[in-house]
Amino acid sequence: MPHVRHPSHVIPDNTETTTPGGSLGAGTSAMAAQSTSEPRTEADKPLTGTHVLLVEDTLTLQTIGKKILYQLGATVEVAEDGAKAVSMFQAALERMPVMDGYEATRRIREVENRHGIHTPIIALTAHAMEEEMQKTILAGMDLHLTKPMERRSIAEAIRHVRGSQG
Amino acid sequence: MDYSNLRRQAASMKKSLFDQGYLDEQFCQVEDLQDEASPNFAEEVITLFFKDSARLISNIEQALEKYPKDFNKWDAYMQQLKGSCSSIGASRMKSECMSFREFCGQGNVEGCMKSFQKVKREHGVLRQKLEAYFQLLRQAGPAGAATRPGM
Numbered sequence: 001m002p003h004v005r006h007p008s009h010v011i012p013d014n015t016e017t018t019t020p021g022g023s024l025g026a027g028t029s030a031m032a033a034q035s036t037s038e039p040r041t042e043a044d045k046p047l048t049g050t051h052v053l054l055v056e057d058t059l060t061l062q063t064i065g066k067k068i069l070y071q072l073g074a075t076v077e078v079a080e081d082g083a084k085a086v087s088m089f090q091a092a093l094e095r096m097p098v099m100d101g102y103e104a105t106r107r108i109r110e111v112e113n114r115h116g117i118h119t120p121i122i123a124l125t126a127h128a129m130e131e132e133m134q135k136t137i138l139a140g141m142d143l144h145l146t147k148p149m150e151r152r153s154i155a156e157a158i159r160h161v162r163g164s165q166g
Numbered sequence: 167m168d169y170s171n172l173r174r175q176a177a178s179m180k181k182s183l184f185d186q187g188y189l190d191e192q193f194c195q196v197e198d199l200q201d202e203a204s205p206n207f208a209e210e211v212i213t214l215f216f217k218d219s220a221r222l223i224s225n226i227e228q229a230l231e232k233y234p235k236d237f238n239k240w241d242a243y244m245q246q247l248k249g250s251c252s253s254i255g256a257s258r259m260k261s262e263c264m265s266f267r268e269f270c271g272q273g274n275v276e277g278c279m280k281s282f283q284k285v286k287r288e289h290g291v292l293r294q295k296l297e298a299y300f301q302l303l304r305q306a307g308p309a310g311a312a313t314r315p316g317m
Binding site: 147 | 195199
């Protein structure tokens, strides 16, 4: 099933959920970081204590993304499209149409507003074009990186968004 | 069995894959992810890549036939394939994917068709070369430790 250009998202998530199998989704991955407690950060594992939800529909990219995040010390779950990401985030199953990362972020922000929380969301796009950056800001994402996923930039970005959280 | 010689051969094979532009730096990033928990991580990822890419190529092939001149659709599928190629450092394949997408942008059907043939060709060549490379690596590993995942 084809899809239009979307940024990538990985949303850290603290709920215990199973990885869903299923159909093609947004073809994007996004990142956001959230810890429930002070992480025991070691030099080589800056994401210790962080639970991450990786949203990506291609198996190759799921595998590489998971490995990078594991090595950075995070625990990882995978959602194959934006709809699955939102339902996993809400820890409630809903029937939703397949959506892209921007829409997933907008819906997550809606849910968060009801609970007064804000999870950092980082967009991972193929390019750094003006139009895409506008879209990431309008959708409510906190930061923007370009693909391919690279260990150092991911670690720095997550440190940054975590640092700017209250 | 002279393992150090096999390892040298494997290193030489890898170097030539880089020199000839089949692979780029991203491939090293994937190899660098290997650790004690997954000592064969690179080979596993490459195996997954060829599963993914075969599927995506098949999707594109069908789309070219079933949806004539649907350049948006063709481009969307190729974007996925390009993303996969990029993630493992499949440099030549990535270039051909980009050519295809340019032809989509121009609305050039013949260009797309020709470019797609090149994508398939590069895919086949890369598969052969990486199979040979990993086979050599497996032989060059510790005696008796080699496993043979399907590729």
